[in-house]
Amino acid sequence: MKRAYIKIAGIINLFGALLHTIGGQIELVNPLLDSNISIQQKGELTGAWHIVTILLFLTSYIILQIGFKKAAIQRKELLKPIAILYILSGIPFIITSFWYRVYALQWVLLIPIGVLLLCGLQKQSN
Numbered sequence: 001m002k003r004a005y006i007k008i009a010g011i012i013n014l015f016g017a018l019l020h021t022i023g024g025q026i027e028l029v030n031p032l033l034d035s036n037i038s039i040q041q042k043g044e045l046t047g048a049w050h051i052v053t054i055l056l057f058l059t060s061y062i063i064l065q066i067g068f069k070k071a072a073i074q075r076k077e078l079l080k081p082i083a084i085l086y087i088l089s090g091i092p093f094i095i096t097s098f099w100y101r102v103y104a105l106q107w108v109l110l111i112p113i114g115v116l117l118l119c120g121l122q123k124q125s126n
Contacts, residue, residue, distance in 0.1 A: 001076060003067055005120030009113045010063035016109040017056035024049065059086075063117065079117045086114035 029049055033042055059082050065072045066079060090107035097104045 006067035009116035014060040083114040083117035
């Protein structure tokens with residue numbers, strides 16, 4: 001296991017979680033709440049947004065704990081599903097960018113985190 005990759009992935013993930021929480025609230029959630037869509041839609045979309053926030057911080061915690069604490073290495077099996085989830089989560093943002101001709105750049109953070117985690121899970125070469 002290459003812990004440097006895992007540490008870097010965790011730091012980028014935590015940065016993304018903070019960016020999502022602060023920047024996303026200002027740029028996406030607040031305008032959504034000010035829009036004319038129904039209160040039901042506002043509630044469900046805001047709830048989904050905050051589920052993502054929770055997942056970002058939870059995965060940051062897991063990744064950073066495994067990367068920095070030697071005792072947590074036995075839990076490294078959690079990293080592969082997180083890596084795959086992040087890579088797959090980046091794909092809709094790439095498709096959306098092309099489909100709507102906008103720059104949904106969330107994939108720029110998501111996919112590299114997944115790739116770094118997979119690289120970090122590779123065995124050390126001696």
